[in-house]
Amino acid sequence: MKQNRSIFRRFLKVHFLFIFFPPIMLIFFSAFVGFSNAHEKDLNSLNLFYLTVLLFGFIIVAFVILSWLFFLKLQKRLARLQEVMSCSAQNNSFPKPISVQADRMDEIDQLGSSFNWMIQQLEGSRKRAYEEELLRHRLIANLSHDLRTPLTILRGHVTRLNHESLSLEGQNSLTEINHTITRVGDLMDDLLTYTLLTSGKLPFVPVTTDIGRLVRASVAAWYPVFEEREIQLDVDLPGDETFYWEADPQWMTRVLDNLFQNILRHAAEGKYANIMVDVEKEQIIVADRGPGMGNSSHERGAGIGLSTCHYMLKKMRLKADFTSNENGTRVTIKHTERTSTSASGEVNRWSLE
Structure with a gap:
């Protein structure tokens, strides 16, 4: 696996070269000129001063240009990532994965890779939640339907027992059983209706x-x-x-x-x-x-x-x-x-x- 690169480390290396390498070359050049007797007569101190000013001016200009290019590129990459996040927040949807250069993999690419991984995890979680919701609705609907059969059988036995000679206490028990069966049936109807509503099976027609x-x-x-x-x-x-x-x-x-x-x-x-x-x-x-x-x-x-x-x-x-x-x-x-x-x-x- 390719080792990750640091964009800030590259930035420091380039600027280090532009800040320290020219002065070192100037010092070396001055020392070299000092050992040459022929050139010592032609080079005066004023020309050396102008050369030094020109060199340091070049260093400053190069430093500013390189810094501006670096931060401009960095700002564009971050703005692209921020644009994808903002668009998904406004549309209330998951953002699309962003492109990542695998051969570079600096801090911004690592952030984009983590962002893409997060999107995959969220999409997988939403898909699992949707499947679980469908399973729950299907289970509630099937249970509400299947439980009606035993309730109907119980109500039939209660009706048959009502024609038998029972004591007053037995009649009261049968009345309470019949009332409970009706109550359970009403609760199943409420549960089935709520499940159908939340799953969109009962359309809203205003x-x-x-x-x-x-x-x-x-x-x-x-x-x-x-x-x-x-x-x-x-x-x-x-x-x-x-x-x-x-x-x-x-x-x-x-x-x-x-x-x-x-x-x-x-x-x-x-x-x-x-x-x-x-x-x-x-x-x-x-x-x-x-x-x-x-x-x-x-x-x-x-x-x-x-x-x-x-x-x-x-x-x-x-x-x-x-x-x-x-x-x-x-x-x-x-x-x-x-x-x-x-x-x-x-x-x-x-x-x-």
Whole structure:
């Protein structure tokens, strides 16, 4: 392997020669002239002084020119490397490898070689991360699909046992088992939906959406469920007035479904839900009288549903402000550039944006 060369060592060698070699030659020449009697008569001290000044002037000029050429070449090589780095930073992409002269391999070439090696390592890491992400998405999707079969079998056995004569305690156990199966199924749906969203399998199709009409349709679909759980539904939806958002109707419906489902899971004991569309402020408000988000719940999961809502709302340039205390939770969906003030006395506050 060829030994690396030092650009600064070459610089010092060349300048050393131009600084010390001419004076040494002048001293040698003067000494040689001193031994020659014939030349001693023709060479006077004034000519020797002019020769010395001329020689030192040449040394200074040569020193400046060589230094300027050296640093100009060095600046061009460093500027080329800096240009490659700046271009990649602006385009948010990996830079292309730079050319390196293997027969020279000075400090700048060594820096370029290290830079090229770093690019290769980063590209390899990104490729491995992409493959691992695809594998993770595929694994979650397959698990969500495969786990539905045993859950369906369990639900079939629970249905069969419901027709058998069981004690009151047995009936309560079957009810709890059925409820747990439903809960696990909902969690798998949330996980599968989030995986499909983050992998780009559920496309985002924004259109001009009538928000009043969309909320009204969602409330009508969930009304029998609230009525079955004996939850008082207070709905304030203007009939003639409305507003429009550039949003994906399916994604907005999914967000509302998640909020309504959270009321049934965590705030059903409050027996109240308020759904309102504020046309003037262009907001959707969903409130309940549950124990609040700060209190623990045996059905509280890892927040996959809220993560899904976060992703959808952010994609649609919306956000959800969560205001919660022991008297209930209030969710306000609005544009990200809009701000709102909250009432006094709030204990906990979350912002999903």
